[in-house]
Amino acid sequence: xxxxxxxxxxxxxxxxxxxxxxxxxxxxxxxxxxxxxxxxxxxxxxxxxxxxxxxxxxxxxxxxxxxxxxxxxxxxxxxxxxxxxxxxxxxxxxxxxxxxxxxxxxxxxxxxxxxx
Amino acid sequence: xxxxxxxxxxxxxxxxxxxxxxxxxxxxxxxxxxxxxxxxxxxxxxxxxxxxxxxxxxxxxxxxxxxxxxxxxxxxxxxxxxxxxxxxxxxxxxxxxxxxxxxxxxxxxxxx
Numbered sequence: 346x347x348x349x350x351x352x353x354x355x356x357x358x359x360x361x362x363x364x365x366x367x368x369x370x371x372x373x374x375x376x377x378x379x380x381x382x383x384x385x386x387x388x389x390x391x392x393x394x395x396x397x398x399x400x401x402x403x404x405x406x407x408x409x410x411x412x413x414x415x416x417x418x419x420x421x422x423x424x425x426x427x428x429x430x431x432x433x434x435x436x437x438x439x440x441x442x443x444x445x446x447x448x449x450x451x452x453x454x455x456x457x458x459x460x461x
Numbered sequence: 462x463x464x465x466x467x468x469x470x471x472x473x474x475x476x477x478x479x480x481x482x483x484x485x486x487x488x489x490x491x492x493x494x495x496x497x498x499x500x501x502x503x504x505x506x507x508x509x510x511x512x513x514x515x516x517x518x519x520x521x522x523x524x525x526x527x528x529x530x531x532x533x534x535x536x537x538x539x540x541x542x543x544x545x546x547x548x549x550x551x552x553x554x555x556x557x558x559x560x561x562x563x564x565x566x567x568x569x570x571x572x573x
Contacts, residue, residue, distance in 0.1 A: 346520065351503075379562070388551060388564040389504065434503055447511070448519055449494065449562075451504040 347372040349437050351452025359460050364425050366455045368435035369417040375437040378418045380409060383432045383454075392433075393420070425459045432456050463488045465565035467552050473571045474542060482537045482550060482568050490556030490563075493535040494519070495527065497548040498567075504551070510535055542572045 348371040358364050368378075379394035395402045395409045395418065402409050406425075411418040422429055435452040465486045474480055486493065494509040496519075506519030510529040524546055526538040535554075539546060552565040 388566055390564070391561050436504075447509065448517075449506055449509075450520060451496075451506075453501065453503040 347375060347437055347439075347448065347450040349435060349450050349452040351435050351455060353455060354453065355456045355458070357458045357460065358425050360425060360427060362425055364422045364429070364457055364459075366420045366433055366435070366457070367417060368419070368437075368452050369415075370437040370450075371416065372437070372439065373413075373416060374439045377438045378409070378411060379436050379438075379449075380407075380420050381434045381436070381451075383434065385431075389434060422457075425457075427459050427461050430457060430459045463563070465552055465554050465563050467550075467565040467568050469568060470566060471569050473573065475573055476543055477541050480539050480542060480570075482539075482552075482570070484535045484537065484552030484565055485533050486535075486554040486563070487533065488554060488556055488563070489532065490554035491532065492555040493529070494553045494555070494562075495525070495535070495537045496551045496553065497521065497546075498551060499548050507537070507550075542570075544572050546570065547572050 351368045376397035380392050381389035382392045383389040393407050393409050395411050406423045408421040432454045434454050436449050438449045468483045491512045495507040496504045498504050505521045507525050508527040510516045516527050550568045553562050555562045
């Protein structure tokens with residue numbers, strides 16, 4: 346089955362710096378890669394996703410890149426703010442049409458701390 | 462308001478006592494899923510359902526059952542709970558124009 350490895354497990358940055366979280370996946374058939382943010386005591390929330398027919402996607406301060414050949418994808422957060430502090434999860438799926446329909450395998454999570 | 466609800470939110474039970482965690486969504490989504498979250502292990506999918514009467518195993522289905530008799534409901538059943546099923550459980554549904562996955566608020570289960 347699919348295996349998703351996420352690094353680093355913890356990341357500490359100063360406010361205004363950039364943060365990068367990387368994930369690798371094992372199943373070359375995976376075609377949908379979402380990222381979730383989970384604040385303490387709350388539910389995960391989708392922050393950005395990318396499908397295998399796209400190499401990069403950006404939404405304001407957040408961007409995701411995908412390298413299908415190397416089977417890895419990364420989350421980039423620029424100009425970090427204290428409210429970005431949370432646990433971030435990557436995931437991979439080979440759902441129909443590049444969706445999260447079907448089996449979704451998550452990485453282990455990254456605890457991001459942004460210091461003011 | 463579009464939402465996914467779970468009940469109960471907190472549950473303490475004893476080994477072997479059957480329990481059901483309910484999940485309901487009001488967005489008419491076809492796809493629903495159950496996850497458990499454990500420290501250091503992230504989120505692991507237990508079961509998912511593509512539509513009414515269509516369910517399939519995720520990565521950790523052992524010890525769990527699900528049913529999907531109606532589109533809006535997707536209950537998680539633990540026939541004989543054991544302490545290793547102590548965890549935080551999330552239900553989720555997927556749909557909408559961007560096929561976004563919405564999570565419920567979570568159910569914290571303790572099995573003694």
